[in-house]
Amino acid sequence: MIALLLFVAVWQDPVDVGPNDPAEPIAKEFSLERGRKFMDDVSLQWQRERKCVTCHTNFAYLTTGASYAGERSAYAAIRKFTEELVRERWETKGPRWDAEVVVAAMGLAVS
DSSP states (O other): OHHHHHHHHHHSSOOOOOOOOTTSOOOSSOOHHHHHHHHHHHHHHHHHHHOOOOTTTHHHHHHHHHHHOTTOHHHHHHHHHHHHIIIIIHHHTOOSSHHHHHHHHHHHHHO
């Protein structure tokens, strides 16, 4: 049941965080939850559009997971994608570049 809920939560609608906008007003107060949601959304968007794990996106996201992920469906989806990359894609096609090995290994090790 939990797996089904995670699947539905993550694959409902494509995430589109849009471009950064320098004219966006500054928030009146800090919101950890809004920051977490942005990290979830931008990491999922990167994964869905590019089908990869990189140093500046999902790797960084995975390393934050241990500190805040809990039951967040986006985190579970990105970790699963990285596990499948190693287990399935590398088995048939190999890594795309040397750094992909380091990024995936480190991201999975610390998450």
